Amino acid sequence: MSKRQVHIVGICGSLRKDSWNRKLLFNASQLLPNDYRFTLADISSIPPFNEDLESQLPQPVTDLARLAESADAFLISTPEYNYSVPGVLKNVLDWLSRPSAGAPLALKPVAIMGATPGLFGTARAQTHLRDILFGVNMVPVNRPEVLVPQVHTKFDEHGMLTDATTRNFLQQLMDALVASIR
Numbered sequence: 001m002s003k004r005q006v007h008i009v010g011i012c013g014s015l016r017k018d019s020w021n022r023k024l025l026f027n028a029s030q031l032l033p034n035d036y037r038f039t040l041a042d043i044s045s046i047p048p049f050n051e052d053l054e055s056q057l058p059q060p061v062t063d064l065a066r067l068a069e070s071a072d073a074f075l076i077s078t079p080e081y082n083y084s085v086p087g088v089l090k091n092v093l094d095w096l097s098r099p100s101a102g103a104p105l106a107l108k109p110v111a112i113m114g115a116t117p118g119l120f121g122t123a124r125a126q127t128h129l130r131d132i133l134f135g136v137n138m139v140p141v142n143r144p145e146v147l148v149p150q151v152h153t154k155f156d157e158h159g160m161l162t163d164a165t166t167r168n169f170l171q172q173l174m175d176a177l178v179a180s181i182r
């Protein structure tokens with residue numbers, strides 16, 4: 001019988017087509033072991049959380065919950081919006097924290113990172129995100145902290161990360177995530 005592949009699910013806190021954080025996720029996924037599977041979650045159709053919808057989950061939420069259920073660990077890349085995480089990311093974490101969705105995040109490892117054209121590298125958003133992950137009972141990788149400031153200077157026109165220092169941090173983060181999966 002063939003061995004089941006370890007599955008990492010990526011969540012991008014930005015819905016923007018040319019999101020730097022999505023590019024960062026794809027670059028990070030290429031630093032995972034070759035036999036790992038990586039899937040980027042599509043969160044673009046997730047409706048605003050509403051307890052009234054829990055008796056019959058919207059299809060996009062059911063699909064996302066099923067994907068999350070199949071994950072051995074998660075990788076989140078978040079922009080910073082007004083010193084915190086974007087509402088769309090918090091919304092997804094709220095949905096997936098619920099028993100109605102099977103609470104597929106609880107007790108699973110998660111690595112986080114974030115990119116911004118600004119100077120502070122999403123430090124404030126990531127601090128908030130760690131609080132939220134504590135609330136949903138995930139198991140965060142604490143180090144390295146991957147903050148990517150001035151992100152627009154660190155990729156080529158094909159979306160490939162060109163900055164060696166950032167790549168090194170990404171590799172360390174992927175190694176730490178792999179080590180956290182039992």
Ligand SMILES: Cc1cc2nc3c(=O)[nH]c(=O)nc-3n(C[C@H](O)[C@H](O)[C@H](O)COP(=O)(O)O)c2cc1C
Nearest residue numbers: 014016019020021022079080081082083116117118
């Ligand atoms: C509503 C809003 C608030 C923002 N607030 C911050 C902020 O507090 N700190 C920061 O570094 N960048 C802030 N930005 C700039 C984002 O970091 C920038 O748009 C970034 O490229 C978004 O990530 P993405 O490229 O993955 O979409 C803000 C952008 C928006 C749209």
